[in-house]
Amino acid sequence: MPRIVRTVAGTLAAVLLTGLAASPSAADVLPYLDPSLPVADRVTDLLGRMTPDDKTGQLVQGERATAGPADVTSLRLGSVLSGGGSAPTPNTPAAWADMYDSYQRAALATPLKIPMLYGIDAVHGNNNVAGATIFPHNVGLGATRDPALVQRVGQITAQEVTAAGQDWTFAPCVCVARDDRWGRTYESFGETPELVSSMTTIVTGLQDEGVLATAKHYLGDGGTTNGVDQGDTQLTEAQLRAIHLPPFRAAVERGAGSIMISFNSVGGQKMTANRHLIIDVLKGELGFTGFTVSDWAAVDQLDGRPGFTAAEVADAVNAGLDMLMVPEDVSRFVGYLRAGVQSGQIPMSRVDDANRRILTKKFELGLFEHPYADRSGIAQIGSAEHRAVARQAVRESQVLLKNDGILPLAPSAKIFVAGKSADDLGNQSGGWTMSWQGASGATISGTSILAGLRAAASSVTYSRDGSGIDGSYTAAIAVVGETPYAEGKGDRSTLPGLDADDRAVLSRLRAAGVPVITVLVSGRPLDVAADLPGWNALLAAWLPGSEGAGVADVLLGAYAPTGKLPVTWPQSAGQEPINDGDGKTPLFPYGHGLTFTTNDPDPTPSTSTTPSPSPSTSPSPVPAGCRVAYSTSDWSTGFTGTVGVTNTGATAIPSWKLTWTWPAAQTVTQSWSARVTQSGATVTAVGETWNAGLAPGATLSFGFNATHSGANPRPAAFALNGTPCTT
Ligand code: GLC
Numbered sequence: 001m002p003r004i005v006r007t008v009a010g011t012l013a014a015v016l017l018t019g020l021a022a023s024p025s026a027a028d029v030l031p032y033l034d035p036s037l038p039v040a041d042r043v044t045d046l047l048g049r050m051t052p053d054d055k056t057g058q059l060v061q062g063e064r065a066t067a068g069p070a071d072v073t074s075l076r077l078g079s080v081l082s083g084g085g086s087a088p089t090p091n092t093p094a095a096w097a098d099m100y101d102s103y104q105r106a107a108l109a110t111p112l113k114i115p116m117l118y119g120i121d122a123v124h125g126n127n128n129v130a131g132a133t134i135f136p137h138n139v140g141l142g143a144t145r146d147p148a149l150v151q152r153v154g155q156i157t158a159q160e161v162t163a164a165g166q167d168w169t170f171a172p173c174v175c176v177a178r179d180d181r182w183g184r185t186y187e188s189f190g191e192t193p194e195l196v197s198s199m200t201t202i203v204t205g206l207q208d209e210g211v212l213a214t215a216k217h218y219l220g221d222g223g224t225t226n227g228v229d230q231g232d233t234q235l236t237e238a239q240l241r242a243i244h245l246p247p248f249r250a251a252v253e254r255g256a257g258s259i260m261i262s263f264n265s266v267g268g269q270k271m272t273a274n275r276h277l278i279i280d281v282l283k284g285e286l287g288f289t290g291f292t293v294s295d296w297a298a299v300d301q302l303d304g305r306p307g308f309t310a311a312e313v314a315d316a317v318n319a320g321l322d323m324l325m326v327p328e329d330v331s332r333f334v335g336y337l338r339a340g341v342q343s344g345q346i347p348m349s350r351v352d353d354a355n356r357r358i359l360t361k362k363f364e365l366g367l368f369e370h371p372y373a374d375r376s377g378i379a380q381i382g383s384a385e386h387r388a389v390a391r392q393a394v395r396e397s398q399v400l401l402k403n404d405g406i407l408p409l410a411p412s413a414k415i416f417v418a419g420k421s422a423d424d425l426g427n428q429s430g431g432w433t434m435s436w437q438g439a440s441g442a443t444i445s446g447t448s449i450l451a452g453l454r455a456a457a458s459s460v461t462y463s464r465d466g467s468g469i470d471g472s473y474t475a476a477i478a479v480v481g482e483t484p485y486a487e488g489k490g491d492r493s494t495l496p497g498l499d500a501d502d503r504a505v506l507s508r509l510r511a512a513g514v515p516v517i518t519v520l521v522s523g524r525p526l527d528v529a530a531d532l533p534g535w536n537a538l539l540a541a542w543l544p545g546s547e548g549a550g551v552a553d554v555l556l557g558a559y560a561p562t563g564k565l566p567v568t569w570p571q572s573a574g575q576e577p578i579n580d581g582d583g584k585t586p587l588f589p590y591g592h593g594l595t596f597t598t599n600d601p602d603p604t605p606s607t608s609t610t611p612s613p614s615p616s617t618s619p620s621p622v623p624a625g626c627r628v629a630y631s632t633s634d635w636s637t638g639f640t641g642t643v644g645v646t647n648t649g650a651t652a653i654p655s656w657k658l659t660w661t662w663p664a665a666q667t668v669t670q671s672w673s674a675r676v677t678q679s680g681a682t683v684t685a686v687g688e689t690w691n692a693g694l695a696p697g698a699t700l701s702f703g704f705n706a707t708h709s710g711a712n713p714r715p716a717a718f719a720l721n722g723t724p725c726t727t
Contacts, residue, residue: 005161032368037088039363043356055351056337058358059317061119061293061421063327064088064099070107075334076110078358079168079323081119083296084436084486086400091130091434093164094382097373100165104371114359117212119293122169123187126160126381127433133160133386133546133622134444138173138199139523140397140542142189142566143593145642145703147201149396152389154213157665160381161211163512167365168212168259170260170293172202174247175217177524179227179577180567183490186430186523186543188222190566191579191590193246194670194705197558198640200250212361215251217262217295220244227577229488230263230301233330240277249286253636254474257290257361261321263298263464272298284673291357293321299324299333300429310336312618314345322354332526358633374631382445387547394550399563400594402538406475406515408557408596413474414459416514418466418505419423422479422522423450428521430543431486438484446546449479449519452553465501466508475536476509477555478502481522497527510534525569529587540565557596564593564703577667589688591703625649626720628727630659636670638707643685645701647694653721656694660715674702683715 031037032046047055059075064082071077080103088095100118107116127131133156135141141150154172161169176196177188189199206213220240224231233240248259261278262271271277272294282288294316302312308329313336316324325334340346362368380386400407407417421427425446431438448453454460463469469476480502498506509516515536520526523543532538539561541551553559569588570578579588629644647653658674662681676685685702687693694700719723 004679007097007671011043018673033145039360043359046112046114046359047355048111048201048350051535052348053338054110054112054114055348055355056341057334058114059323059337059351060334061323061325062328062330064103065283066328067330069102071330072103072116073109074105075331077107077116077119077330077334078114079119081325082121082293083327084121085434087128093129093131093378094375096129097163097375097378100373115167115362115371117365117367118166119170119214120161120166121432122157122161122166123171123432124429125166125172126166127429128445129164129381130434130444131159131382132164133382133390134433134446135390135545136393136397137186137430137523137543137545138189139177139186139566140544141393142195142562143399143540143542144396145195145562145564145640146396147198147640149393150199150200151205153393154202156386156389157208158206158211159377162209162374163377163381165375167210167367168214168215168258169206170216171206172200172213172215173217174200174215174249174251174276175222175265176244177222178243178579179222179224180495180570181492181576182192182222182227182522183223183229183485183487183492184221185227185567186321189504191568192670193243194638195566196247197638200254200256201246203251203254203256206725207257208590210365212257212365213251214258214260214293214652215248215256216260217271218248218259218282218292219263219271221262221264222265223635224264224277226493227491232265232268234267245281247564248282250636252286253289257364258293258323259290260293260295261298263295263301270298270302272321273315273319275319277578283320289357290361291354292320293323294321294325296325297327299326308333310339314335314340317346317350317354322357327598332374337610372574387446387671391406391547391550393551394544394547395553395559397542397544397563398551398554398594399565399574400537400561401540401565401569401588401592402532402535403594403596404536406536407455407539408560409475409517409555409698411457412459413457413554414460414472415453415457416469416473416476416509416616417450417453417460417462417479418464418469418476418509419479419482419519420464420501420505421449421481422462422464422477422701423448425546425548427483428541428543428548429545430482430484430523431490437486437489439440442481444546447549449521449541449544449548449551450548451557453477455549456552456556456558459538460689466505467508469512469514471513472510473514475515475517476512477517477519478506478509479519479521479541480505481520485523495525495527495570495576498531506531506534512521514666517555519555525567527570527573529571532587546663560596561593562595562701564591565589595699595701626718626723626725628718628720628725630714630718630727632714633710634708638705639712640703640705642701642703644699645725646699647720648726649698650696652696653694655692656720657688658718658720658725659683660718663713663716664708664711666706668704668706668713671702671704674704676702676704
């Protein structure tokens, strides 16, 4: 049951908590404790009752390992967090809820009984809590191009967060990953602001279920030079606004309650002290009315020396930080904050603004009426229903990059499975899973990719290193790629390829002379161009999480792949950074993704003398017919369009061209899996070299982003090479 459901019982409980009479009349209830009053009035009343110590304490978040319940009471802390893997013992939902309640009781033991917020990195499910449903990391969710599904992921994540007692998640990362060497690429929905903006539906999903969301990390975390985590984003403000700001605008428009300020610098200035981008742009121009929170001990980094100083504390708060994440030495931090206010270095008006923002969210969450964990949903944690949604997310996140026709495998096929990540729930979940860095091995409950194959196919032989393979198998599946990492520990000076173990497995499989299907479990594209010719198929599985059966569903044809690359896949490590529209020729372009009706010839340069049909050649003879499926995912100023084109005729179309006319002021800004151009209101889409043709009965899909000026009516008609299509 979401917290934001006020009840009479809850009100009475709240009133009793203040030590008022057991049978209060309306006159006895203090205004800030009266849920019938507007939140703004309750905040004003409470602020008027708070001492400077109450106010300064509200701005500080301690970490559970270094700040106990007694510190919450004595320092009047506004919040507590669990860093990655910082869990109670035993790690059970009930123990999490008990821990939450112990901190909450401590907060309610302060004079004004202001409840605390408990923050956690539930970034792909409630991934610190044993038994939770673990969803694909964001890079896979971006590949789905399915904002509605991602909203559902947010709802389920929130349900499993609430059931364990917490009320605030430091998610989603709305970072725009521009360099795949960055260790946090997998935390990004993709490399374009449009794709990332479209996935802010997860904010709605989280907050509709009563959990405070955090859009992070503001601003430019995915744009640092060479992808160095916490590095310097050397972009002009115009470039920042074009690439990295739109997802925050979308998140603010969706009512994101908090925004985490990023470790990185912009033009050499640490974001944690960037008053212009925080106060002028985020709070002013974007109108963000929630509260900002610093990253883990980010204040300590301001002067370049270890630890924090009174000056750094003042600089951060005066730059617009509302809540400070203080994992060490929280008492000294509160002391500096109090001193800064007393000395006037930190204006009380700034402290009041921060309190107003924080308290507004606490009232909106219903914490004053329902301060304690709502355990009614504990049975839903890791439920079959939740896992089924996660499995669908895994299916839709799979990107089929190459297929010579070997896929899908028949369930009756004789299948050999190898590779370090075939039967490894830890590898398939990646970082931020039960611990900060994640780990290989059986770290969570779930279904490995191998288990998914075994459940659906009649003959599956598994050998981690590939030994025992012979020519009798229909095909060999090698599940290889990366082992878990998080943040800077995942930074690479050059884009990695496959490690020696993976190569040895693949060599062994290829030597057997059977078709080889490579499944990459990784947080980013890998440098595999040289290996690709030896593979019959390549599937990017990303980091699917607990429901590995979703990968098996694609391999065995239970689900025809629909995933599209959320990031450009380079031909070589030296191409990084490589992004859509930068003029470089990738191995697979942003938006690339096959399904089972079109096989992709090997994309390495053709040696044939006859050039592949150029999209610009004149269209082929008129086809017998066509059908178009058209859908959009809209936001306030733009939308993502997805188009499916089916050749319903009996003749092949060597080079297709789809046209339509915009009924309103829509303008295409970019496209994938097709070349979409616009002249006036007329839009023309033609295939890329690798999908220029359309066989009889075949369907291809492509996508585009576009702006609109408030309305987004769908085109009235489509024509394929001049022939009107049915829709
Ligand atoms: C980490 C990350 C941030 C996370 C925070 C709390 O350093 O940068 O994404 O929310 O600390 O764990």
